[in-house]
Amino acid sequence: MSPYAVPALYAVAIWWFSTGVIILLDHLPRRTFPWSMAAGTAVLLAALYAIGTSAGDATETGAYTAFTGALLVWGWQEMSYYMGFVTGPRPEACRPGARGVEKFRAAVATSLWHEFAIVLGALAILALTWNTPQRMALWTYCVLWGMNLSARLNLFLGVRNLNAEFLPDHLAYLGCYLTKRPMNLLFPVSVSVATVIVVLLGQAALAEPITPHAMVGFTILTTLMGLATLEHWFLMLPLPAAALWNWSLPPKVAASAAAVPTKVKLAASAAAGPTQGPAEPARRDAA
Numbered sequence: 001m002s003p004y005a006v007p008a009l010y011a012v013a014i015w016w017f018s019t020g021v022i023i024l025l026d027h028l029p030r031r032t033f034p035w036s037m038a039a040g041t042a043v044l045l046a047a048l049y050a051i052g053t054s055a056g057d058a059t060e061t062g063a064y065t066a067f068t069g070a071l072l073v074w075g076w077q078e079m080s081y082y083m084g085f086v087t088g089p090r091p092e093a094c095r096p097g098a099r100g101v102e103k104f105r106a107a108v109a110t111s112l113w114h115e116f117a118i119v120l121g122a123l124a125i126l127a128l129t130w131n132t133p134q135r136m137a138l139w140t141y142c143v144l145w146g147m148n149l150s151a152r153l154n155l156f157l158g159v160r161n162l163n164a165e166f167l168p169d170h171l172a173y174l175g176c177y178l179t180k181r182p183m184n185l186l187f188p189v190s191v192s193v194a195t196v197i198v199v200l201l202g203q204a205a206l207a208e209p210i211t212p213h214a215m216v217g218f219t220i221l222t223t224l225m226g227l228a229t230l231e232h233w234f235l236m237l238p239l240p241a242a243a244l245w246n247w248s249l250p251p252k253v254a255a256s257a258a259a260v261p262t263k264v265k266l267a268a269s270a271a272a273g274p275t276q277g278p279a280e281p282a283r284r285d286a287a
Contacts, residue, residue, distance in 0.1 A: 004205065007064075007216045011223035014068065018075055020248035026082045026168045027250050033083040040079045047072035051125055055132035063217040066129075066136035073121055073137075074144045081114040082171065088112040093173035107156060107177045118145055136217045143221060147228035150190045151235070157184035159235035163242050165249065187236065194229040201225055 025036045047069040054065040080086040090109035098106060108115075122141055129135045155162065158181025167174055205218035234241035 003212075003215060004219045007219040008223045010064065011067070011220045012227065014071060015224065015227050016244065018071060020245045022075055022078050022082070023166055023245055024248040025079065027248070030083075030170065033085075037079060037083055037085055040076050043072055044076040047076075048124060048128065051137040052128040055129045055134060055137070058133040058211070058213045060212045060216045062134055063136045063213050063220065066134060067140050067217075067220050070125065070137040070140035071144070073125065074141060077114070077118055077121055080117065081111060082168070084170065086114050086117050088114060094176045098176075103177070104156070110177070134213065134217070136220075139217075139221055140224065143224055143228065147194065147225070147232075150186075150194070151228075151232060154184060154187050154190060154232065154235060155179070157181070157186055159184070159187070160238070161235050161241070163234075165242060166245070183236070187232070191229060191232050194225065194232065198222060198225045198229060 025032075028036070050065050051069040051073070054062045054069065056062075057065070077086075084091070088109050088111045090106065092110070094103050094106040122138075122145065125138050125141050129138050155178050158179035160180065160182055162178045162180055164175065164178065201218055201222040205215060205222050210218075231241075
């Protein structure tokens, strides 16, 4: 087996599984959220500890540990938002008829504290890896953060596939921040820049000579960036990408996702109006 196969497959597996687990937990009854968040916070602390201890370990094991730790930190950020614990000053639907800057400001207000928490997470990882031989955790977190932000902006500006079935009931009002459109001006820029980064990371992984630690690290980052780019294409291409995580949705939701066009589901979500809970103009990207 190629030495690149194991780190690539590991990145794909943990990306797919961790995304599904978060979707699954977000669709459980809301009374379970405190328990899920308590367990998630314990995992967060363990992940930060693992990042700190692996920062001085410039080996293949250190790269795997740092990557996994960063992904778990990112998972906590997503859980805390979608379960309503860290959201924004105005977690509610936008004003009917809102457009342009007004709508964008309303979207930002739904998740401002969440954005601050993401920044704090990046600063924590930066501090733990400062002046250390490997910063795999930091680069992983930055890839997740950057591509997630890009996906959210594209969903706000307009894409073909909204995947609204992944939103739990208490986030139904998010429909007013999502736009169904065949194309937007940001999308070609997003996928072009992402593709260039994938190529550069891939070249670094294939460079000779290279240490085992660097080979694993660059292979994982190349795969993760490639998956995030693929998720961007899933927003536009007529592919049943949502089927990848149908196992994490409640049976009724999974069945309706296959039967009801996204446009109809979006209209229903927008009509539901504001409910108690968080808001953000997009779902999570590589993690």
